[in-house]
Amino acid sequence: MNDTDDSTGKLRSPQVTHLEWGRTEVEGLAPAKDVVLYPGGGHPWDWNVHGTRHTPGIQPGDVQELLDRGADVVVLSLGIDRVLQVDPATLDLLTTTGTEYHLADTRAAVELYNTLARTRPTGALLHSTC
Numbered sequence: 179m180n181d182t183d184d185s186t187g188k189l190r191s192p193q194v195t196h197l198e199w200g201r202t203e204v205e206g207l208a209p210a211k212d213v214v215l216y217p218g219g220g221h222p223w224d225w226n227v228h229g230t231r232h233t234p235g236i237q238p239g240d241v242q243e244l245l246d247r248g249a250d251v252v253v254l255s256l257g258i259d260r261v262l263q264v265d266p267a268t269l270d271l272l273t274t275t276g277t278e279y280h281l282a283d284t285r286a287a288v289e290l291y292n293t294l295a296r297t298r299p300t301g302a303l304l305h306s307t308c
Contacts, residue, residue, distance in 0.1 A: 189218035189248060191295035194288045194304070199258060202288075202306045211306050214240070215291070216247035217299040232308070235263030238271045240303055245275060249301030251294055252279040255287035261308035 192215060196203035203209045204220055212223035225231065228239035236254055244252050252272060256262045260283050272279045280290055284304060294300040 188299060191215060191217050191300040192220055193292050193295060197285065197288050197306060200307050202304055213304050214243060216244050216249050216301040218247065223303060232261050233263050234265045236268050236303055237265055238268045241268050241271055244301030245277060247301065248299050250299050252277055253287050253291040253294065253300065253302040254279065254281050255284040255304045256281060257305045257308045258284045259308050262305050
């Protein structure tokens with residue numbers, strides 16, 4: 179993966195190339211069930227790191243990593259069937275930092291993320307099941 183956008187010199191967020199139940203493929207990364215994406219790369223999303231569970235949902239620590247790695251816009255997937263929630267503290271963090279964010283089912287989240295990532299430093303947390 180070319181990590182920089184030649185026109186701006188800024189780190190580029192990788193594109194999602196394929197999504198199916200339980201598998202997300204991203205340019206430059208090994209396939210994974212769930213992924214953390216940010217300008218310059220990404221990695222498998224280990225829910226245990228910050229205590230993410232379907233309820234209460236995505237934790238502030240997961241999103242803080244995206245912000246720390248330079249995302250100006252964040253896309254949070256709620257799962258294919260919208261089962262994953264977002265902890266209210268996570269939304270508070272995004273609001274307090276003035277970060278633009280979007281919540282969507284995973285298919286719509288991937289489409290939006292890929293579009294945003296073409297022109298902006300974008301972060302995403304993508305959950306490929308439920």
